[in-house]
Amino acid sequence: MRTLLRVVRKWWPGLIPLAILWGLAAWFSTVPFEANLAGRTALSLRETILDKTRIEAAGRDLTVGADAFSEDGRRSSIAIAEAVPGVRLVHDQTRIVDEAKPFTWAAERNVSRLTLSGNVPLPAVRARLLEASRGIAGGIEVADQMAFARGVPPRFEATALLLLEQLGRLRDGKVALSDTSVRLSGIARELGGREAIAAALRNLPEGYAVAENAVAAPPYIFQVNKDPVAATLTLGGYVPDNAAHVALIEAAKRKFLNEKIVDNLKASVGAPAGFVDAATAALGALSRLSTGSLTMSDRKVKLSGDALYDVAADEIRTGLPGELPKGWHAEAEVSTRPPASAVDGTVCEQLFTELLGHGHIRFVSGQADIDNDSRGLMDRLVEIALRCPTSNLEIVGHTDSDGDEATNMRLSERRAQAVLDYMLRAGLPADRLHAVGYGQTQPVASNDTAEGKAQNRRIEFRVR
Amino acid sequence: MLFLAEFHWAWLAAAGVVGLLMGWVGVVHRSGGLSRRGLQWAAAVLLLAAASAFARIVPGRFGYWLDLGLLMFAAYIIGCAIGAWLRELVVADHRSAS
Structure with a gap:
């Protein structure tokens, strides 16, 4: 024992380099050791159900903060942290999340x-x-x-x-x-x-x-856009069923003679009552515009665009609400397109012929009332007439051979007169217009076929 | 403690080497070494430090440094003992040869 003590006493000088080593170890190892400890603890707690987990290491001691979802979860997470090798003490700063009432x-x-x-x-x-x-x-x-x-x-x-x-x-x-x-x-x-x-x-x-x-429910939308540049009429939105779909496309074809119809309509339930009647009336109003769009949202009809002349704009603005079924509302923002440049009588007659080549003015069967489907065409005829202010116009009515000759003569005169009256209402001076009827005496096609008869029932314009 | 030793093995090894050298030299060193009282003080300080470490009363980084110091001291003492033992063996062989 004495020998041992004698030897041990001589070991103290080594404590000086040991102390230096200790200082160096503390200086270089503390931060890596703490990071290692915190990292391994976080890894161990990964499987636990915690929120806002926060782990701080100071030497071998950890401070663990987290929101736990139960007392068991809270306790087990602390136990897991304490079991991490190298950990000395765990300061528990966990809490259980608050209870919500009501949830x-x-x-x-x-x-x-x-x-x-x-x-x-x-x-x-x-x-x-x-x-x-x-x-x-x-x-x-x-x-x-x-x-x-x-x-x-x-x-x-x-x-x-x-x-x-x-x-x-x-x-x-x-x-x-x-x-x-x-x-x-x-x-x-x-x-x-x-x-x-x-x-x-x-x-x-x-x-x-x-x-x-x-x-x-979303609004029941029906939209139509008339593009004069592309010469298209684009229909979109919903229609109640296939029959209504066909009826509206047919109506569009009758009312819009020049435009190619682009049909993007989809059938869907939920249409408001009177939908087809309202859409047909609104399409009629749109057909009178040079460019425009129509939007029907539930029972609200919005029409905007340019009419061909002032009287037409006024008629559309005031007339559309009355044409809609009961309970429907109309909002027409219609202005007038600037008038087209004047042309001489020859060009005017050429324009009339060209336009009427796309389709005839329609009348109610056996009567002299202009069909509503032809209002768009009538407005275009008026616009042409307004472009040749110095020329006189002869409006000529013809019929097919059905019925007796005298009745047909009278019908053709009355129909020509109806067109003349329309033009007078549009603001054309009466002294420039003259209506005449030739009955069935000047057919342009055979009256033996339905197609030929349809061609013979016509109104012509002659510029003098 | 095991993990602490594992993590700092290089530093402990260095402390052990210092101890080995000190033990090797100490056997043949002629100075008297630490006085009796000095040895008692050293033992008391060592006991106090060890007790504090076991009781975990030194907080945070200071506690960690204390643990690290004690481990390194233990490595040093073991190194000293091995060094002294080896030197004793060499010295004994030398004496028997002469």
């Missing part, structure tokens, strides 16, 4: 953003709700403003996912949960969407009930 959750979408807000029980549920939201967002931004909370009612996730699915059917709107009570508001993306949502809500998980369903 509320909402998802709202507008044109540019889908926002999730309110309470959510667990990170995994949050991730699934966000994933479902991105699925229905259609490319718009998804904003997550949800906060974790306890007190979630049973079957929350299934309900929230079902509501998100319904939000996908809304153009804009909101779905919300307050405990087990469900509220929806907004406008459906498509016709029938409101009904589909109502049907889906019947499958809400047990215990949940709809407190309010204020989802509105």
Whole structure:
């Protein structure tokens, strides 16, 4: 023992280099050691369900802060941190998330953003709700403003996912949960969407009930655009059924003689009453414009564009509301196109012939009343007449050979006179106009066929 | 402690080498070394440090440095003992040969 002590006593000089080594070790190792400890602790806690996890190392001691979702979860996360090799002490700064009463959750979408807000029980549920939201967002931004909370009612996730699915059917709107009570508001993306949502809500998980369903159907839209440059008439939006579709396309063909019809209409339920009558009347008004567009939204008709002359503009503005079925409203923003340059009589007659080559003026069968379908054509004839102010016009009526000759003669005169009257109302001076009827005496085609008869029933313009 | 030793093995090895050299030299060194009182003080300080480390009463980084210091000291002492033992063997062989 004495020998041992004698030897040990001589070891003290080595303490000086040992102290230097110790200082160097402390200087170089402290930060890497702390980082290693914090990193391994974070790795160990990765499988635990925590939010806002914060790990700070000071030497071998850790401070662990986190929001846990249960007391068990909180305790087990501390136990895991304490078991990490190298850890000496763990300062527990974890807490349990607050309980929400009531437990509320909402998802709202507008044109540019889908926002999730309110309470959510667990990170995994949050991730699934966000994933479902991105699925229905259609490319718009998804904003997550949800906060974790306890007190979630049973079957929350299934309900929230079902509501998100319904939000996908809304153009804009909101779905919300307050405990087990469900509220929806907004406008459906498509016709029938409101009904589909109502049907889906019947499958809400047990215990949940709809407190309010204020989802509105989208407006029933019918749009027509007349483009004189491309010579097209583009129809879009909805029609109630196939019969209405055919009726409106036929009406468009009768009223628009020069334009190529582009049919983008889709059949859908939900049309307001009197839809076909209103659309036909509005198409008639549009046919009188040189360029324009027509939009029908539910029972509101909006017509805008340029008429060919002032009287026509006034007639369209004042006449359209009266032509619509009861309960419909019209808004006509019609101005007058600048008058076309004047031309001489020869050109005028050529223009009349060219225009009437596309189609004849139609009359009510056996009568001298100009058919509404021909108002667009009549306005174009008036416009041509206005371009040759120094020429006199002879309006000539002809009929086919059906019926007796004297009646046909009178009918052709009355029809020519009806056209003359239309032109007078348009503002042409009476002394320039002269109406004459030739009955069935000057056929241009055989009266043996229906096609030939149709060609013989005509009005001609002669410029003198 | 095991992880601490594993993480700082290079520093402990260095402390061990210093101890080995000191032990090697100490056997044949002629100076008297630490006085009895000095040895007692050193033992007391060592005991106090070890007790503090086991009781975990030194907080944060200071606690870590204390643990590290004690480990390095232990490595040094072990090195000293091995060094002294080896030197004793060499010296004994030399004596028996002469």
